Amino acid sequence: MKLKVGVFKFTSCSGCQVELIRMNEQLPELLNLVEFKYWAMASSKLEDGPYDLALVEGAISTPECIEEVKAIREKSRVLVALGDCAVTGGVPSIRNWMSQREAETIVYPKPGCIRSTRVYGIDEYVKVDYYLKGCPPRLENILEVFKAVILGVKPRLRQHPVCVECKFYENECLLTTYKQPCMGPVTAAGCGAICPNVGRVCEGCYGPMSDPNIASMVERLKEIGLSDDEILRKFRKYAGMSKLYREVAKL
Amino acid sequence: MGGASQLFKTDLEGLDRLIRKLRSGGYVVYGPVKQGRSWFFLEIDSVKQVDLNYVRTVLPPKKLLHPPREKLFEFKLDDGFEVSEKPTPSAVALFGVHPCDLKAIERQDEFFSQTPEDPYYLARRRNTLIIGLTCTRVDENCFCLSRGTGPEVSTGFDILITDVGNGYLLEPGSAKGLELLKSLGFQEAGDEYLEAKQKLIEELKKSFTKHMPSEGLAELAKSLLDHEVWKETAERCLSCGNCSLVCPTCYCFDVYDVLELNLRSGVRVRELDSCQLLEYAEVALGGNFRRNRFQRLRHWMLCKFGAAGGGLYSSCVGCGRCIVYCPASIDLTEVAGRLRGGG
Ligand code: SF4
Ligand code: SF4
Ligand code: SF4
Numbered sequence: 001m002k003l004k005v006g007v008f009k010f011t012s013c014s015g016c017q018v019e020l021i022r023m024n025e026q027l028p029e030l031l032n033l034v035e036f037k038y039w040a041m042a043s044s045k046l047e048d049g050p051y052d053l054a055l056v057e058g059a060i061s062t063p064e065c066i067e068e069v070k071a072i073r074e075k076s077r078v079l080v081a082l083g084d085c086a087v088t089g090g091v092p093s094i095r096n097w098m099s100q101r102e103a104e105t106i107v108y109p110k111p112g113c114i115r116s117t118r119v120y121g122i123d124e125y126v127k128v129d130y131y132l133k134g135c136p137p138r139l140e141n142i143l144e145v146f147k148a149v150i151l152g153v154k155p156r157l158r159q160h161p162v163c164v165e166c167k168f169y170e171n172e173c174l175l176t177t178y179k180q181p182c183m184g185p186v187t188a189a190g191c192g193a194i195c196p197n198v199g200r201v202c203e204g205c206y207g208p209m210s211d212p213n214i215a216s217m218v219e220r221l222k223e224i225g226l227s228d229d230e231i232l233r234k235f236r237k238y239a240g241m242s243k244l245y246r247e248v249a250k251l
Numbered sequence: 252m253g254g255a256s257q258l259f260k261t262d263l264e265g266l267d268r269l270i271r272k273l274r275s276g277g278y279v280v281y282g283p284v285k286q287g288r289s290w291f292f293l294e295i296d297s298v299k300q301v302d303l304n305y306v307r308t309v310l311p312p313k314k315l316l317h318p319p320r321e322k323l324f325e326f327k328l329d330d331g332f333e334v335s336e337k338p339t340p341s342a343v344a345l346f347g348v349h350p351c352d353l354k355a356i357e358r359q360d361e362f363f364s365q366t367p368e369d370p371y372y373l374a375r376r377r378n379t380l381i382i383g384l385t386c387t388r389v390d391e392n393c394f395c396l397s398r399g400t401g402p403e404v405s406t407g408f409d410i411l412i413t414d415v416g417n418g419y420l421l422e423p424g425s426a427k428g429l430e431l432l433k434s435l436g437f438q439e440a441g442d443e444y445l446e447a448k449q450k451l452i453e454e455l456k457k458s459f460t461k462h463m464p465s466e467g468l469a470e471l472a473k474s475l476l477d478h479e480v481w482k483e484t485a486e487r488c489l490s491c492g493n494c495s496l497v498c499p500t501c502y503c504f505d506v507y508d509v510l511e512l513n514l515r516s517g518v519r520v521r522e523l524d525s526c527q528l529l530e531y532a533e534v535a536l537g538g539n540f541r542r543n544r545f546q547r548l549r550h551w552m553l554c555k556f557g558a559a560g561g562g563l564y565s566s567c568v569g570c571g572r573c574i575v576y577c578p579a580s581i582d583l584t585e586v587a588g589r590l591r592g593g594g
Binding site: 026029030032033143146147150151156159160161163164167168170171172173175176177178184185186210211212213215216217219220 | 286288319488491510523528530575576579
């Protein structure tokens with residue numbers, strides 16, 4: 001019996017779904033195991049649940065979204081937050097730090113018909129079984145979840161910091177050696193340290209790791225000369241709404 | 252090993268010949284190369300690529316013997332269960348390994364040779380030739396002197412190179428090393444070479460500024476588990492794992508399977524782990540023996556002080572890497588000093 005899968009989207013750029021589509025040659029193999037019952041980006045044939053697995057992309061930002069995500073939860077055995085927006089609100093959540101009105105006016109010429117709420121990850125409203133962190137999550141990690149759900153085991157998703165993967169590649173440390181504001185020590189791994197691998201600081205796109213020492217990280221960033229405002233933006237950028245960062249992001 | 256009769260000397264060109272000889276003998280040769288602001292053990296084909304005055308590499312040569320991530324074997328589930336072992340590893344020559352790292356390799360050798368032996372490590376180790384290099388300088392984070400792991404070494408290498416100013420002294424440390432030196436037709440070195448080396452080492456010893464003597468440290472640390480230094484230091488610790496990942500004596504690893512999408516075949520992977528990470532001591536149902544950051548930091552340092560289960564195998568050789576690469580400037584020698592009652 002193939003796994004019945006639904007892929008859903010809320011407030012997001014669709015990049016996480018693109019990551020899934022990008023699997024190319026692995027797709028036929030995956031299709032031996034799963035059946036996409038609902039995936040608007042891939043097919044116009046949309047079937048109602050129940051689903052064995054729902055992958056939910058996007059943040060929740062309108063009253064309608066809240067009802068919809070609850071309905072999806074009802075119909076799904078396993079529900080996965082696909083990507084940062086679904087996990088914590090992600091990049092769209094930066095609008096939480098300005099007034100609703102201001103954000104709406106910047107984006108829409110006639111904001112009169114817009115009804116939006118504060119931006120949250122989906123677990124503000126429904127129970128989430130697994131979190132696929134990242135902007136976007138790496139395909140490898142998405143496939144790990146498919147395999148784990150089929151086999152009924154816990155997926156192996158890294159919660160330790162990016163520094164671990166960065167050291168595996170023996171990169172020069174941008175923070176200690178170059179005094180650059182690398183967020184690696186507080187950010188969850190799983191990306192394969194792709195930014196430090198090419199000499200760029202970790203931007204923190206996987207959100208907080210399992211046990212970030214936020215106060216110490218703030219000190220480290222101050223030490224290398226970042227202003228309070230710059231530090232604030234570092235923590236707000238991808239995961240300011242995560243429970244671990246809300247305080248430092250001054251929600 | 253050795254005895255004064257078996258010393259050789261050469262020049263830079265001679266070292267180049269040594270590297271070429273190893274390569275033509277089937278060895279992949281790795282040496283300390285400078286890139287950016289740091290040194291790395293990289294594949295080399297000439298001594299010209301090497302910085303013979305390097306201080307320390309980011310990752311120790313451990314990366315070639317106990318790699319950060321390795322495929323142990325592939326498996327397949329058909330009618331039966333098939334496992335394909337890894338082929339014999341290629342021969343590797345480590346060129347320019349400093350005393351602290353030589354001592355660290357000796358400890359790893361002992362550790363992985365215990366019962367049950369680690370076949371993956373030992374297969375690579377048997378195919379590895381080690382050419383040591385006496386340091387020409389120490390920096391503010393070197394402290395091998397107080398650990399008894401340098402700057403002098405008498406074991407742990409096949410050949411030891413020392414730059415004595417007007418040439419290089421070559422000391423064999425194994426039959427293989429001796430044979431290699433002879434085959435290259437290097438001239439025998441007179442006693443003045445040894446004397447020059449001794450003088451150099453005495454000078455080097457004077458330049459150490461950091462110290463962490465081993466005497467009684469393990470016992471002391473074990474008796475001071477409630478010392479305030481642990482919690483105080485842990486306030487800064489990021490639990491990033493950098494210290495243990497760069498440490499030449501940290502050997503802890505994790506093993507897991509990666510299944511193919513056919514769900515019938517896959518690979519078993521081994522990967523370095525770190526006791527500084529929350530997940531390290533996690534057990535079923537989310538239990539965790541070291542949930543608090545200070546417990547993990549304390550455990551790691553106890554291990555480096557020789558007080559953990561691994562005893563001396565995983566204890567500190569004074570290379571200074573963990574200090575250099577700690578984003579929070581945590582220095583285990585300072586912690587040891589606090590335990591001894593200083594500061
Ligand atoms: S470069 Fe960044 S991710 Fe890599 S070890 Fe340094 S702080 Fe960590
Ligand atoms: S504990 Fe630090 S100084 Fe000692 S061997 Fe390990 S990395 Fe080097
Ligand atoms: S490198 Fe420093 S901050 Fe990171 S885990 Fe080790 S002691 Fe803590």
